[in-house]
Amino acid sequence: MREVWNTSGSFTDHDGRRWLGVHQSCGSFKASLHNDPVHLQHRGGAPGASWSGPRSRFQNGSVNVSVMGSQYGVSKQRFIPYGRPSCKGERQTDRIGNANRFGAEDEGRGEKKWFKMTIPHGKKYDKRWLLTSLQNLCPIAFTPLHYSTEGNTVHFYLEDAATASALCKLTRRVTDSEGQRVVVLMSHCSSPRFLQSELKPQDLEHLKHCMSKRFNSSQKSLNLSSIRTDPDLVSHNIEMILNQKNCMQAVIKIIQENIPELLCLNLSNNKLYKLDDIAELVNKVPNLQSLNLSHNELKSERELDMVKGFRLVELWLDRNPLCDHFKDQTSYISAIRERFPRLHRLDGHVLPLPISFDVETRTNIPPCKGSCFVSNEIQGVIQHFLQHYYCVYDSGNRQPLLEAYHDGATFSLSLPPINNPSRCRLKDYHKHSRNIKNIKDPSTWFRLLKHTRLTVVAFLNELPKTQHDINSINVDVNTYTRTLLVFTVSGVFKEVDDKSRDSVRAFSRVFITVPARNSGLCIVNDELFVRNATTEEMRCAFASPDPTPSSSPVPTLSASQQEMLSAFSQMSEMNLEWSLKCLQDNSWDFHRAAQIFTELKAQGKIPEVAFIK
Secondary structure, eight states, rough: OOOOOSSSSSBTTTTTSSSSSSOOBBBBEEEEEETEEEEEEETTTTTBBOTEEEEETGGTOOEEEEETTTTOOOOOOOOOOOGGGSSSSOOOOOOTTTTTTTTTEEEEEEEEEEEEEEETTGGGSSHHHHHHHOOOOOOSSOOEEEEETTTTEEEEEEEHHHHHHHHHTTTTTTOOTTTEEEEEEEEEEEESHHHHHHOOOHHHHHHHHHHHEEEEEETTEEEEETGOOHHHHHTTOOOOOTTTTHHHHHHHHHHHHHHHHHOEEEOOOOOOOTTTTGHHHHHHHOOOEEEOOOOOOOOGGGGGGTTSSSOSEEEEESSSSSGGOOOSSHHHHHHHHHHHOOOEEEEEOOOOOOOOOOSSSOOOOOOOOOBOSSSHHHHHHHHHHHHHHHHHHHHOGGGGGGGGEEEEEEEEEEEEOOOOOOGOTTTHHHTTTOOOOTTOHHHHHHHHHHHHHHHHHHHHHHHHOOOOOOOOEEEEEEEEEEEEEEEEEEEEEEEOSSTTTEEEEEEEEEOOOOOTTTEEEEEEEEEEEEEEOOHHHHHTOOOOOOTTTTTOOOOOOHHHHHHHHHHHHHHOOHHHHHHHHHHHHHOOHHHHHHOOOOHHHHTTSSOOOOOOO
């Protein structure tokens, strides 16, 4: 039976404010770090200024934060979201190099490397002064993990190669009050023990009890703010550091087993610097609406990609280094809302209503309509053209297609992206594919483009023999003028070669044509796209009854009829239209049709138009 948690009290966060709904006012304050003055000036706003004040960031106001290092003269300025002062005076810069954000990989084993930073005689220094002095000089903001002392030596860990290298280069560049230079050493190591150790069963019970007291059953909210300093855990010597994987996994397990209906989660003030461990919660508490990540060490908005699966309506991010990256309030809101489009409140402030296209009721996509010809006149021209073209194309001998192409015609073939070409069912087409998304070399683009009608038809003869499903064909006219006709033909076909017999493919073909001498069309550009047919396309292919002349642009001919038509056209030297008429009038009896043709030609009864191709 799942334990039910109840608590009569409500929680406040680290500022003493209510967790949900109330925003913190802005003010100015002073601080000092090891005798280095820190000046924070709030321009144009008095302490306690509200969201709608004259200098809020929505009115192009700003907070100017300047940190002056007495020894090195470091000066920094930041733009703090919502007018809140930054909690630290550390410099925030972009990462350099292409080092892995989560550490280097140990070559050959795939094991992540960590970096142990060592500072000899570091125990004599104040921790805050030491880390601030290093950060003021380091070009990359860093988060030291597991800061500890061993004898007189200080150790801490980093998991970013670029940061560790930059920090190591600062050795002897920091001078203490006695004039001695601080040495910084770096060594590679495997995953530290403090990340690997699991909590003991009794520690898990204490953690579960602690979390139950922090759970508000009426609001279904869990407040884990500053949980490391919780008296119940400290009294039992339990160090609950949520930026360590083992601790976060223990928390996630307890949430999953006890409160999967959780709506609000407060993780503020826990020194979180990454969110990949929290990503496990996305599927375990799918109804989470409010997440508080304020006062942590998140350095990039890209960390939010780990948790963008939450359908959040409220999010707190103030006092994280990532907030310093935005030049104004609009870009800040845009970057956050890109991950959480349903967001209504950010850092306690109501946002403008989002533009949403969510459809609550189930709707069906309207069925695809048939061919679009623009006019009956164009329909007749295209039907006549396609009738001849595919009769020859599917006949087994595509040489007569020479009459369909312009002398300077071009042709290209392309396929969708293919991850493993060796296992692709479109192997016969792949080497000829001119998909410029995958090919970066312009010389290859030119090589794969077929020029002149002789080259085009020779290439078409190399492609597998086919039979097109006439019932599947759709035609859409893209452009029509008196001198130009562009249309797209789509449908399915099957390959009838012995090696790939009955393999069903889908195709889309764009013809760019100009008027021909015989009132037909002449192709100047031909673009063919081939892909594997879907399951539904294969199920419906070649299954429909013969179409009526008004429903299909191409007459239904069997493979043997198409082959007979091509042979008869070559023998008689008539074009396909008149050859088809002769065969149909003689019930597809080749010898009888040839005999009738010979007699009529001898009598001069066959018009000259029959021989115009």
